Amino acid sequence: MKFDLLTYLFEIINFFILLWILKKLLYKPVISVLKKRKEYIDTKIREAEEAQAKVEKLKQEYEKLLQDIENIKKAKLAEITKQVEEEKEKLYKQMKAELDAEREKFLESLQIEKKEVINEIKEFIINYSLQFVSKILVKVxxxxxxxxxxxxxxxxxxxxxxxxxxxxxxxxxxxxxxxxxxxxxxxxxxxxxxxxxxxxxxxxxxxxxxxxxxxxxxxxxxxxxxxxxxxxxxxxxxxxxxxxxxxxxxx
Structure with a gap:
């Protein structure tokens, strides 16, 4: 096969012309489409990241809310427990004071009754002795x-x-x-x-x-x-x- 330089040069020129035509007709639109596609993808990625950030923030806020609720619940429970214990202590002291007062009152009444009985016995002994002695003296x-x-x-x-x-x-x-x-x-x-x-x-x-x-x-x-x-x-x-x-x- 005989090598033809002109043909070879013509082919090279055609190749570059084709490249120029492709660049003019296809490269810029494709590049534009790819660029827009990339921008769209970047936008979506950014929106997804923002959404993810919002979700993460909401998650953190939710977890904080749950923790706050738990803390409030514990504080309220502790406050209620304290109030219950204070009320129990108050009722215990009140009941003890009432029981002590009743006991003291009972002991006082018992002591009074005891004194009255003893006084009655003493008076009986005195009167009986006097009657006895008086009868003897009357006789003698x-x-x-x-x-x-x-x-x-x-x-x-x-x-x-x-x-x-x-x-x-x-x-x-x-x-x-x-x-x-x-x-x-x-x-x-x-x-x-x-x-x-x-x-x-x-x-x-x-x-x-x-x-x-x-x-x-x-x-x-x-x-x-x-x-x-x-x-x-x-x-x-x-x-x-x-x-x-x-x-x-x-x-």
Whole structure:
């Protein structure tokens, strides 16, 4: 085959002409289409990335919202638990205070009842003892015992303190009499002894008002002015009763 240079050059020229034609007719449109396609794809990718970013942001916001809700729930639960515990403690203290008050009230009432019962027992013992002693004294008392008690009454007048004697003397200056309560009638001798003793000790002559009282059992109760000389068995029983009551109440 014979090599033809002109043909070869012509082919080369045709090739470049074809390239130029392709460039003019196809390359720019294709490039434009590809560019637009690329821009479209880039836009979609960017939109997808933005959408993904929004989704990620929404996801984070949602997770934060869930965490906030959980924190609020825990805080509220803790607050409610605290309120419940405080209310329980308050109710417990209130119930304890009420129970303590009721217990104290019950113990006080029990103590009062106990004291009342003890006092009743003490009073019963005192009264029973006095009744017993009184019955014995009634049986054993006689006029001789009465006379001995009268003598003791005279001795008691003699042994009065000087200060008492002075005040009684002033009273007798205006009163001019003494009252004597007696279990047995006084003899004239006893009356005279009493008058003489009053004149001796107080320097005043007096009359005697006599009242017979059987409930004195024996002995006398002499009223000299505002002073009482009680040497009756009934009076001594009263003294005994007071002593006995003090002794019993001390236990």
């Amino acid at each position: 008392s006689d006029e001789n015992l009465h006379k001995n008690l009268f003598k003791l009454a005279l001795e008691a007048i003699e042994n009065l303190p000087d200060e008492d004697k002075k005040s009684i003397s002033e009273e007798l200056k205006h009163q001019k009499f003494i009252l004597i309560e007696t279990a047995y009638p006084l003899t004239e001798e006893e009356k005279n002894k009493l008058k003489d003793l009053i004149k001796k000790e107080f320097g005043i002559e007096v009359s005697i008002k006599e009242e017979e009282k059987k409930d004195l059992i024996a002995g006398v109760s002499i009223h000299i002015g505002s002073k009482l000389i009680d040497l009756s068995l009934e009076g001594q029983l009263s003294v005994f009763q007071n002593i006995m009551r003090k002794k019993i109440e001390s236990y």
